[in-house]
Amino acid sequence: MNAFERYLPQIIKSLKATYGTDFFNSLTLQLNQVIGADYTFIAKLDAKRNTSRTISLVAKGEVLDNFEYSLHNTPCADVSGDAVCIHPQNISLLYPDDLLLVEMGIEGYIGTPLQDSEGCVTGIVVALYKNKIEDADFIASLFELFSGRISAEIEREEKQQQLTKLNATLEEKVQHRTAELSDSIENLLFTQDQLIEQEKMASLGGLVAGVAHEINTPLGVAVLSSSIIKETLFKLSAQLNKNTLSKSELENGLHKIKEIERSMSQNLSKAATLVRSFKQVAVDSNNDDLATLDLTLWLSGLVASLKPTLSNQNITIATKLPNKKLRFITYPAHLSQVITNIVSNCAMHAFDQCQASHIHQIQITLKTQKSGVLLSIGDNGMGITEDIKRHMFEPFYTTKRGKGGTGLGLSIVNNIVKSALNGELIVHSSAAQGTTFELYLPSRV
Template sequence: MDTTLENILLHVSLSPVLDSGDSQAAELLLLQACLNGLAIARVSLWCFDDKRNLITCEQLLDKDLPLSTEKATFHRRDLPAYFSALDHQRVIRASDACNHPATAEFTESYLIPANIVSMLDVPIRFGGEMIGIICCEQKETIKHWTDDETHFVAALADLYGRALTASQKKQYQQQLEQLNQQLERRVVERTEQLEKHISELQQTQAQLVESEKMASLGTLVAGVAHEVNTPLGIAITANSHCVELTDKLQKLLESNTLSRSKLETTIAALRDSHAVIERTLNRSAELVVNFKKTAVDQSSYDIQTINLADYIHTLVSTLKPYTKAYDVNHIIQCHQPVNITTYPGAIAQVITNLVINACVHAFDQNKNANEVEFLIEQQQQGKVQLTVRDNGKGIAKAEQKRIFEPFYTTKRSNGGSGLGLAIVYNLVASTLGGAISVDSTPGVGTSFRLTLPPICPAAAGTK
């Protein structure tokens, strides 16, 4: 290759403009190098559309004209021979452009108006495909394109691929920065929302989730929504049915087609719907009350010193109207008097929930000899151990791991809400300052073991 052309290529290849990501500046650099190296009048860069049926001028340098932003286009249907030649992705060297078979179609519409005599079109390839051409044009006098000039323009076309790579990289970086900014904004927004929600739910969390065994806050909220929304959804559906029945009744009345049988049928249907609404709303109210119980207000209990065995005996007698239906026999074993200073109200709620839980889940109403045994022991460390044992169905190992989670129940189809043992766990761990564990063998029975301090931490703090 000619030394002058080699120097120009070296200068262009070392220019930081190619790797700047500014595709327009890179195009001008390459076209100016082509204009200077070949000593021609015009040079332009053209790009195909996706289907290669249209080619558009992206940049044009003309010594006789100022830099223009106007983009000329040519379509395959108007220049079939020219596009066919480009399809072969080879260089078009037309010294006499008006008579060359590939460029003669330009004569009337392009060559003569622009006074162009010779054309050299070199393909631009990027990513393994031909994406456009660099078009070199000479005015007034015929120019015979040499091999060195063709190789020079081809080298510039290859450098344009490098510029496109840098431009794409810059675009990707900008897109990545925008995505990062959007992500940061979203993180900030979500963080603010979460902080707000956490602030609103901190009190509920502190009341209902006291240890790692409890379900996560998200599970708790989901359980509340499911338990309350289900009966409310039924009530809403029943109410909509009432509205529909009322509308039909109104239309029959207005059209004087209301018969006694239709009136009686509609009234009966309305009564059924109202009964459904009443049952489901009562169920929702019950769920809300039970939910409130899980957030135990410690100030509602008075601290007292009680004989634990005597207190349980008194409490069990108040439960007999309920346990009578299950034929439950209560056994209290305490080998020596055990006094503790605690919240009797919390003890009462724990025992009540454990007994009711045994009746609902462990015992069969048709079975005799159902037993709930209370074993009270004073440990050497001074702590009191209360074991509540039943001889019921027992609990499977997999269920034992989740038994204290809020809203976990195996009796949901029978109206269970899954709050009974969650209330027990919260009362023992939070209010009474103790611990509770479960041990069960399917078919044999279940034991709940409560370990309580002799003096409730809250009571000790008041002294």
Template sequence: MKELQDNLLLSLSMDPVLDSGNKEQAESAILQRCLDGLDIARASIWLYDVKRDAMHCQQICPKELSVNELPALTRQQFPQYFAALDKKRVINAKDARNDNATREFAESYLIPLDIWSMLDVPLRYQGEVIGIICCEQTGHYRDWSEEDAGFVGVLSDLYGRVMAAAERQRYQLQLEHANERLESLVNERTAHLQKTLDQLKQTQQHLIESEKMASLGNLVAGIAHEVNTPVGIGLTGISHCSYLLTALADSVHAGILGKVQLEQTLAELQHSTALVERNLHRAAELIRQFKQSAVDQSHYELHQFAIDDYIQAVLQTLLPFCRQHEVQLELDLNSGLVLHSYPGAIAQVLTNLVTNACIHAFEPPQAVERARIRVETQALSDGRLLLQLTDNGCGIPRDHLQRIFEPFFTTRRGRGGTGLGLSIVYNIVQKNLGGELTVASKPGIGTRFSLKLGSLSPES
């Protein structure tokens, strides 16, 4: 018998079904060896539930018996049996109908099925008892030997390979699903990134061809620097995702992937894809602002209009924004001029200057007790308009004053500032409106922007 059992164990240990991930087939192979090695007619595998208050039959031999016909064994119904499992490595019941550990099954199970002896051996996985292999002798008593218990014990140990393979297959499926989702996300983000880069190239080419900005060299350098940062972070994030996926695949193939590693890697992947998404949105926003800075005269239409009335109408739309920043608008519009110009361009200039002052001039801790922006107009002797916007905010340092119209110059890097606002204003005033824009400022006193605008002929 010992030689037979050893041969059965050897053949089972080399059976690829144990590592196939097919739990049902592997359990059948183990139970068939159990029947052959012990020369018995019935054997089954039972596993605990999560709370260890019940066990459910996973597989039973012979196959004529159905797992579904066997009810769960609960701790409440069979307290002595579960207590014995908690204390003993093996339940060796020669007289199962009278043994303290198994006699609870006598009336409902053992006697009706002509079972006289039971040998239950714990199944262990990762150091925990997860269930039992139940061996049953029918028709007569069976005095289970130490060799019998040892034989079933080795079968129990081999069951650990079955559990590991099943778990590995489950992780593999999870990994494949996660990989598919991540590949889709990476492809989507990569396409978005490529589209953003294409837009950048098109915008740069448009600027070069149209020569709308005198400082084109600085502008191109600025946008390249600004966009390269989020683009670089996005590419790094995608590369990190690829590295994590490769590491996961290696762990799966090596059979060493665990739940903790999988969860940690998935969390890192989620973080990296979120990082890619945020920086792509940032790059897209920079492209949008970059396009706006490349103003084209064809975007506006020439009209003849009363400038004072128009300025007042534009400023009315900005009152909610000013109130939100606790800034008061004061108007002194007395030019009486009628201009032939681009009202849309003038509206954009006013909007940018007022919002820029609200955000920068009264920023804590330099906030003043009564923040205000004064807008004045007057007619110059040459028939042009003088438009001045004066705030009583913190002022602009001398070293910053010389650079505030440069593209991408900002003191709010990392807080949402791009340095394009005043650059846009400067180019609209010069290129679209044919005017002049100057600035004067004293730290702690305030800042004044002065615009000189005239009427434009249709040819201009």
């Protein structure tokens, strides 16, 4: 049995399933023992710095600490130049400037290059002897035999390190991006809140401007009336003091005051009515108690109460209601206000431009729906243009400014339906068929 046959199976077995530092140390220990070298090591080369750093170093059957050395003037430099380097003896004489070799009293040197998968020399396996090497060829062949496996392990380890590093940077990047993303989301939410706030302020501003505008006229008349009354009273009392007030002057003065006072109280009560309707814009459910209704019956009653006013305006109102009781829980005052507003809108706006022969009709339909009802209120009038449709729910939007409209009706309807009644409101309109308001209302329990 030759030396190969004797040692190989044992070395190969011991390397099974070992990786990295364990693999290098285990192999160096075995090789060191088999070849009887004083020092055996595996080292990685750094071509840029012209240095070599051991990754496993064994002496006298022991693993020693790794170290780095310069390749300058060493036999290792020749190995790294892609050649096996065998010097059975006199190595210190051949490389007198390699002080380490000289100091260690090294006599024999065998070095084998390690090539990576692209053929570049990335490391070396070296055996150092203090005596002359007897079986140099066997040692060189053994080194060459394992060089491929060592190179592969060096490469694998480097790839592994790169991968770990890459993973770490990737994780760092992901964390960074996640932080950036959550910052952006936070900013976005902040901006959204700001926009909502701005929108609220803008509509509040519009509301205040509208309120001011509407109240200004009656209040202005009232203020003017009051100053005229004051002036008239002042004149009368001055004349009275001077004893120059005639009966007819007194009667005229009193008549004027009476007239102006009437206009003043009319305008003040108009202002008071406006304030009452403004208050309804902000729907307050506390003003209305929840009640369980038979909605069919309740609706018939409401329609009956609207009929006389409508018939005075030559408008007929018809209903299509279910033939049975319909138990429904809602805020009746709010619901009544919604229906009344929509119906009075039909009466006030829908038939403005209709021909005299046109039969003005309003139709109310009630259908049950999943957990609620669908209430449609429609007219066969002139319809609503897209432009009006866009604005009609805004407070104070009216096409009848100065002709009895304040533009609060639909804004109140919208508020009540959406907040107090928790429902939805859709408008369908066409010039040919008129306008229908569809209310989906859930039962409140």
